[in-house]
Amino acid sequence: MLLRFVLLLLALLPLSSLSEECRRLTASGNSEYPPYLWRAGDDSLEMLGAIPKLMDYVSQQLGIEIVLKYVGPWGRVQEDVAEGEIDLIAGAFYTVPRSYRMDYIRPAFQKTRTAVWVRKAGAFPYQQWSDLQGRSGVTVINNSFGQAFDEYAEHHLNIHEAVRLNQGLNMLLGGRVEYFIYEDNPARAYAAELGILDQIEALDVPIGSEDLFLTISKKSDCNTPELRQKLSDILISAQQQELMAQYLKQGISEWEARTQ
Structure with missing residues (x-):
């Protein structure tokens, strides 16, 4: 009975309490991707849209800060993840070449x-x-x-x-x-x-x-089986709550307000 209680407690703990070396994740994505993701301004690193809202939810559930920021054009983002300079891509289709450089977290969070x-x-x-x-x-x-x-x-x-x-x-x-x-x-x-x-x-x-996935660099210091499983569990929970549909509606409204 005691062992079952300890295992349950560990499963409920935020990841940061289990992994002392991984306290922060960096992420980026396609900055020309409204209503999912776009850059706040020409001189800004802030990213807006439905995907940042999903990343905020994932961060809260993990207990780890996720910094989603603009790092350059889409090609640059993919290269940075391949080299482990950023940890996550927030929104990528599956291709075999990409799978050599990053792990795909399933389930997909959106179909496009x-x-x-x-x-x-x-x-x-x-x-x-x-x-x-x-x-x-x-x-x-x-x-x-x-x-x-x-x-x-x-x-x-x-x-x-x-x-x-x-x-x-x-x-x-x-x-x-x-x-x-x-x-x-x-x-x-x-x-x-x-x-x-x-x-x-x-x-x-x-x-x-096509399915849109969250991916993590194979070179990321934070890429562990434990993290990938927790990310997967969180995305399943988000899917069950239909959170992405809510975030997408908000992203559409924000983009339309921006262009009026």
């Missing part, structure tokens, strides 16, 4: 829809990936839309890479490409900010739906 965006005046029939062959497209550099599509695009599609999301949208609007591939919510948010939402549309059939 990736769309084919076109000019309303330049829409074309689209039902499957092969319908994009022979057409010019664009997406944002260092982005992945799932292992299967990434491999298909590499071998069969002509997709340019824009440095920033708004640049990709402007390339589409200006007729330099025929389609723009990006996730539904972030593309819609930026199109609204640019005032072009009435000129473009997402085709009915998506590229696909």
Whole structure:
């Protein structure tokens, strides 16, 4: 009976009381990702949106501070995590190359829809990936839309890479490409900010739906089986409470207020 009580007590203790060497986690993510995540301002390291709210919840449950901050473009974030310079990516799709550099915490905290965006005046029939062959497209550099599509695009599609999301949208609007591939919510948010939402549309059939994960660098000093299990348990709890749906609504409202 005493042993069972001790084991239960240890399970309920915050991680910081079990691991003295890991008192703080650093995190970052894609800063052009509203309503999930975006930079507070051009000169700010603060990140806003639905994901920071989720990270606050995770931090509270862990009993460890999680510092979510802007460290640079999306490609830089992935490199920093690969090198262990930051501990966590708050929001990444699964790909095999990324899995060599970071551990994925399951379950995923969000499912996202990736769309084919076109000019309303330049829409074309689209039902499957092969319908994009022979057409010019664009997406944002260092982005992945799932292992299967990434491999298909590499071998069969002509997709340019824009440095920033708004640049990709402007390339589409200006007729330099025929389609723009990006996730539904972030593309819609930026199109609204640019005032072009009435000129473009997402085709009915998506590229696909991908899971969005919290990941931890394989080189992080804090990466232990104990931490990964606790993070997983916390995400399960958040899922059961449908917290991400609440945070996403708040993120949408904050982004819309920002652009009014």
